[in-house]
Amino acid sequence: MTEVADVKAEMGDETAAGAAAAGPRSVGGLLRKAEIDLRLVGMVLALIAILIGFTIATNGRILQPVNLVNLSVQMVSIAVIATGMTMVIASRNIDLSVGSIAGLVALVSVVMMVRVLPGVIGLGHPLMWVSALLIGLAVGALLGSMQGYLIAYIGIPSFVVTLGGLLAFRGLTWVISRGSTVAPVDATFRLLGGGPRGSVGATASWILGILASAAIIALLLNNRRQRRRFGFPLRPVWAEVTIGTLAVGAVLGIVWVFNKYFWPEALARRYAEENGIPIPEGGLHIAAGIPWPVIVLVGVTIAMTFIATRTRFGRYVFAYGGNPEAAELSGIKTKWTIMKTFMLIGILCAISGSIAAARLDGATLDLGIGYELYVIAACVIGGTSFSGGVGTIPGAVLGALVLSSLSYGLNFMGVESPIQDIVAGIVLVVAVGFDTYSRRRQAR
């Protein structure tokens, strides 16, 4: 009897060992070996699934370049703030006031352009857009710092402070605007909002795409050289090549799509008349190229990823989220770190609000309403954990893209907005539920 049991136990052990050995050969194992973030892969797959679903549901009409371009511009305002919200949530705080800050900054910038600056530097002055933008950024930084100070140094919970901000800043927006939309924005400022004229054109788009590709390759090579310098284990070459090819392919593919979107005929004709360009037979096709807001988003994503992963401040944010007491004991100025996260998200709200104002060609009263929920949802879908210390900037941007794709697709299909909200809510809970489940399984 005992002998049989022993043999069985041995066999059991062997199967377990066999399964473990098979691990690295599975898909997940391969990805792990290539040091690719599994959760990012999952999000990209989810995104592709969503796109395929909508493609089938709309007979492919959603894949027209105009839709992809609109989608990319619509996600920018949420995604820009989500990069900062990742840092805020990673350090165990929350910011509910982002939409109100974006709305207030948008209003202040537009009021500057419409009512104040024309009297100071003159209407249509070339520095108009820069002045308005900088004032907006300063206001965002100031509002964020104020809230950050109350949270970090006075010790009022961030939920309370920013809930107050959500109400107070929105109220202030109404007071300043006296209850009406303020418009229009400066012509150069309007470029921030995208659209045919707010895009950089075909040639510049290809140049940007090629520069980005070169940067990706340089980054991969540099990373490898660093690891070799210290004799650390290197990623297999096949993995490096695959990652590089995929990344460069994705960049150039996206540029190609943007360049497939041409100016509307009427606009192109007017442009041709203004500039005395003869209209060729078959119509004038001007490729719009990459919209400015998308370039801003890419810039913000790179800058924020850099801050989060390559600077002391970023390291401290995540260390604090992982264990606030340990961060304090290791000598980090934790209060200053927390205050800076709110200053940063204030600036990002300002960028987001400026882009929205440029797109709407004015500051509307409802600009930014509800942003906080979409931003937080984007972070959470992108892998930011409320328990602190976990989250990535690219994840948050992808999360924003997933959410925006869903709402754009549903909108495109003519689904009513209450139904869209129901879908967004379900997706949020399912995404986090799935994540929680897979984390628990990993922990075991």
Added chain:
Amino acid sequence: MTQESPNGATLVEMRNINVSFGGVHAVDDATIDLHAGEVVGLVGGNGAGKSTLMRTLSGAHPADSGEIFVNGEQVTILTPRDAKPLGIETIYQTLALSENIDAPANVFLGRELLTKWRTLDDSAMEDATRKVMKRLNPNFKNFNQPVQSLSGGQRQAVAIARAIHFDAKVLIMDEPTAALGPAETAQVRDLIRQLKSEGIGIFLISHDIHDVFDLADRISVMYHAKIVDTVDKASVTIDEVLAMIILGKKPEEVTQKDLAELRG
């Protein structure tokens, strides 16, 4: 056995330290000192004030009153940022690791190595961590995983690496072996002897009286927030120290009646 500091002064002197939490004395007029190359064991029951006393030296909690001298010079320690430049490093009982970042990031937390562009030099930090780990725990291999996925011994090694990498003069070890198995405990004991021979002064807080007797040169006993006495290890027995811990009395004050009660 002990070495003098360069200028002949005592390495650390803490005089008349008081800490209270809302009217409750956690540390009551405690005076304690430490020489270079010496291990002073700090023992006492739960809540006797050992950790709190040491937290005033590491800057985790400022003292309400009292004076601290390092190499004969009076210093003010209000935060960990004050203690570290003085060469005072602490291995906390909780280890105080940031769970979601990897070992090199934890070792260098607050003191990151930077490239010439002022960005984090992760490769250099990993390299330095690999070197210090070779000495502490040659089997340590998980340099790029969050420390929460490491075993108790490995986490302990990370906490120790953080304390000894920065040229510590004074090391505070709060229950360094509490969470460890026998082999790892032996490793930590060897390390303590080695650090001591390098001239580092060590405050060793421990529940394990055998640990303390094995490693310490002198033993300070705390009882109800006060230091009962500091004795040379060579001049006392384990039973006498135990009596001090339990009764809060110096060996010469202990009566036959007390001993009889102790033996039950």
